[in-house]
Amino acid sequence: MTQLTATTSYKQLSGYEIPIIALGVWQAPADVTRKVVYDALNIGYRHIDSAQAYRNEKEVGEGILQWLSEDPSRKRSDIFYTTKVFLHGYEVAKDTVKESFEKVKDLEYIDLILIHNARSNKKLRLETWKALQEFVEDGTTRSIGVSNWGIKHLDELFDSDVYKAKNIPVSVNQVELHPFLVRSQLTDYLAEKGIIAEAYSPLTHALRLDDETVVAIAKKYNKSPAQILIRWGLQRGFVSLPKTVTHSRLVENYEVFDFEIGKEDQEKLTSLDENWTFSKRFGDQLYINDITDEQYEAQLNENFPELYSLLTKKA
Numbered sequence: 254m255t256q257l258t259a260t261t262s263y264k265q266l267s268g269y270e271i272p273i274i275a276l277g278v279w280q281a282p283a284d285v286t287r288k289v290v291y292d293a294l295n296i297g298y299r300h301i302d303s304a305q306a307y308r309n310e311k312e313v314g315e316g317i318l319q320w321l322s323e324d325p326s327r328k329r330s331d332i333f334y335t336t337k338v339f340l341h342g343y344e345v346a347k348d349t350v351k352e353s354f355e356k357v358k359d360l361e362y363i364d365l366i367l368i369h370n371a372r373s374n375k376k377l378r379l380e381t382w383k384a385l386q387e388f389v390e391d392g393t394t395r396s397i398g399v400s401n402w403g404i405k406h407l408d409e410l411f412d413s414d415v416y417k418a419k420n421i422p423v424s425v426n427q428v429e430l431h432p433f434l435v436r437s438q439l440t441d442y443l444a445e446k447g448i449i450a451e452a453y454s455p456l457t458h459a460l461r462l463d464d465e466t467v468v469a470i471a472k473k474y475n476k477s478p479a480q481i482l483i484r485w486g487l488q489r490g491f492v493s494l495p496k497t498v499t500h501s502r503l504v505e506n507y508e509v510f511d512f513e514i515g516k517e518d519q520e521k522l523t524s525l526d527e528n529w530t531f532s533k534r535f536g537d538q539l540y541i542n543d544i545t546d547e548q549y550e551a552q553l554n555e556n557f558p559e560l561y562s563l564l565t566k567k568a
């Protein structure tokens with residue numbers, strides 16, 4: 254394994270580099286987001302993962318700009334900022350991404366825009382991709398990708414005229430990944446295509462940090478369970494997106510470059526896989542599996558009627 258450091262980044266298919274550790278800001282309240290982003294940048298983080306649905310894009314932009322403004326040697330290109338488009342459809346994606354850009358316009362561009370999930374149907378997914386292609390072309394964003402997409406959704410995109418017309422690559426697929434949800438088939442597929450796998454909820458949303466195997470391995474390396482889970486993902490080649498609004502944990506989650514999990518322990522962690530997902534309640538586990546669009550829509554309608562009607566209305 255290549256030596257991983259706090260400044261390691263991977264080259265995306267777009268040609269742009271992506272830092273391997275990010276601060277995730279889902280559920281970071283808007284009023285603390287600016288400070289937590291600013292603090293993270295002072296610690297050394299260079300990558301922030303937000304989304305329209307997190308309702309804190311503006312505050313992420315403010316935290317980044319505050320940090321940049323304090324030292325002329327700091328450059329916009331030092332930072333990697335991601336957001337995600339939530340609603341599907343050409344017009345609605347164009348409109349909402351423009352709003353996202355307006356919120357951070359002093360950043361001049363967004364590094365990566367992802368389609369937040371696959372929750373619609375083929376037509377709407379392709380239309381959303383078409384909108385994102387145009388944001389690459391006009392310079393709003395440098396790279397585009399997807400999140401919560403399964404193999405079938407990616408294949409559907411690659412086979413489409415929309416994709417072939419421009420050939421703008423899918424740089425990233427961001428999905429839930431940790432030792433309890435290993436998803437080898439999907440990550441092998443992504444590796445084969447050169448698409449970066451981003452591990453969301455790398456700390457299991459803090460629900461499995463007391464697992465006895467994880468705790469025992471943490472003790473052995475004199476690290477915390479959280480550090481072990483982040484490091485496991487990094488050693489599998491993923492970009493990791495731990496979230497915290499607690500200063501001590503911000504520091505802790507970044508201190509994962511001074512040790513390496515040995516092969517046997519790494520395998521022990523991987524063998525914890527039980528297809529367990531914290532985000533099951535959001536339905537994304539269902540979407541990522543090979544279910545049909547009809548099942549998909551029925552699930553959405555059943556579990557998230559408001560979202561379903563919003564999507565069908567706006568599309």
Ligand SMILES: NC(=O)c1ccc[n+]([C@@H]2O[C@H](COP(=O)([O-])OP(=O)(O)OC[C@H]3O[C@@H](n4cnc5c(N)ncnc54)[C@H](OP(=O)(O)O)[C@@H]3O)[C@@H](O)[C@H]2O)c1
Pocket residue numbers: 276277278279280302303369400401427428452453454455456457458459462477479480494495496497498499502505506532
């Ligand atoms: N694309 C998607 O659909 C999607 C879905 C989920 C997540 N994500 C991305 O992935 C990021 C992370 O996922 P997540 O927020 O679900 O969960 P996570 O990072 O797995 O866990 C976050 C939880 O762990 C706690 N925590 C953080 N560091 C800790 C540490 N060192 N020791 C103990 N507890 C710790 C946090 O508490 P405090 O904050 O209170 O410290 C919070 O409760 C999100 O912020 C988002 O950027 C994307």
